[in-house]
Amino acid sequence: MDNTNVKLPNFLIFGVQKAGTTSVYKYLKQHPDVYLSPVKEPNFLEKDWDKLAAEGHQFKPKQIATFKQYSNLFKDVTNETAVGEISPNYLFHHETSIEQIKRYVPNAKLIAVLRNPVDRAISDYLMHVREAQSNTTLKEQIEYKANKSFIILKGYYYTQVKHYFEAFSKEQVSILLYDDLRKNDQEFMREIYKTIGVDPDFKSDTSQKSQVAQMPKNEGINKLLVQKNPLRSLTASLLKPLLSEEKRQKLRSFLISMNSKSKVDSFNEEKQLLLDLYRDDILKLQDLIGRDLSSWLTL
Structure with a gap:
């Protein structure tokens, strides 16, 4: 070096x-x-x-x-x-x-x-839900994957x-x-x-505060917006000559926010389970x- x-x-x-x-x-x-x-x-x-x-x-x-x-x-x-x-x-x-x-x-x-760490884990889980990266509920991760879930282990x-x-x-x-x-x-x-x-x-x-915890209103629409798929690729190719990458990202972020709800479940049971851990x-x-x-x- x-x-x-x-x-x-x-x-x-x-x-x-x-x-x-x-x-x-x-x-x-x-x-x-x-x-x-x-x-x-x-x-x-x-x-x-x-x-x-x-x-x-x-x-x-x-x-x-x-x-x-x-x-x-x-x-x-x-x-x-x-x-x-x-x-x-x-x-x-x-x-x-x-x-x-x-x-x-x-x-x-x-x-x-x-x-x-309890609040951190819930916030991390919500991020994974927004990004369509979670296939299990938080409770399932706590009860069955606590020693493998990065969401939990990071705490x-x-x-x-x-x-x-x-x-x-x-x-x-x-x-x-x-x-x-x-x-x-x-x-x-x-x-x-x-x-x-x-x-x-x-x-x-x-x-200006960042990253308020949110969940998608419709998971199907959320997956179309955040995961690679033919429709998203086609839309991107059509918009590319018209909008800069920065503006395309802002449009995508706007659409994600329109499909998001700030009020999330209380996770009371999960909070107690996490605190026990x-x-x-x-x-x-x-x-x-x-x-x-x-x-x-x-x-």
């Missing part, structure tokens, strides 16, 4: 999915002293891509799978003090991600935002965070809570700005990070 004259991240937001990282990305990009990867989740530090390539793995066309591709994300850095990227799955894939972080950006500040934070604390100094790793982002987003961002060494008094425009892990995490997580233990 030759990283001569290459500006790589000096901070990473490495966790967790469905904990406001899209909002944080938007807020961070507003700071004049912060440069963020134009790709929100490059995921390059998630795996040893060189090893996978040597084993013959084939990568997706847009996959950031080489150091050159990764470093190119930061080629436009100028005088920004803080250079970073946000890949929430680095926490879940800690066993491989830690190795790659040590290899490429060993001194980077590491920040994770954790959300009540066991204790071991994941513990590995980061053991691999890096506690001064290098910061654990923040989604609860604090919801209570006072300006103070939350101030804490991040202090951590990454930029002006903490900068006020981001935090008025996570209770011991929450108690251990509470001691590990020195934060009161008692609110996570009540429904």
Whole structure:
């Protein structure tokens, strides 16, 4: 690896999915002293891509799978003090991600935002439903696939965070809570700005919130909009000469939103089942990070 004259991240937001990282990305990009990867989740530090390539793995066309591709994300850095990227799955894939972080950006500040794992799992499940990627109900996943479902496994934070604390100094790793982002987003961002060494008094425009939990009104229509199919391909080919890719994506997002309902089921039974799974892990995490997580233990 030759990283001569290459500006790589000096901070990473490495966790967790469905904990406001899209909002944080938007807020961070507003700071004049912060440069963020134009790709929100490059995921390059998630795996040893060189090893996978040597084993013959084939990568997706847009996959950031080489150091050159990764470093190119930061080629436009100028005088920004803080250079970073946000890949929430680095926490879940800690066993491989830690190795790659040590290899490429060993001194980077590491920040994770954790959300009540019960709420996180439900939000993750709803995302999979919207994207037509779930063939089982959340209750079925809890009762029959709890040790295999990524939706559920991602909520066991204790071991994941513990590995980061053991691999890096506690001064290098910061654990923040989604609860604090919801209570006072300006103070939350101030804490991040202090951590990454930029002006903490900068006020981001935090008025726009991201990714409200929704479910499709009609699952058949939703599948037509989100999955590859002949009708979608035909429509795209007809619209391509008329609309730019950005406008086509906006149209698709509008149609998805028109087929979505904000009011979702309460998941009361699932919440209790999830809390039963996570209770011991929450108690251990509470001691590990020195934060009161008692609110996570009540429904």
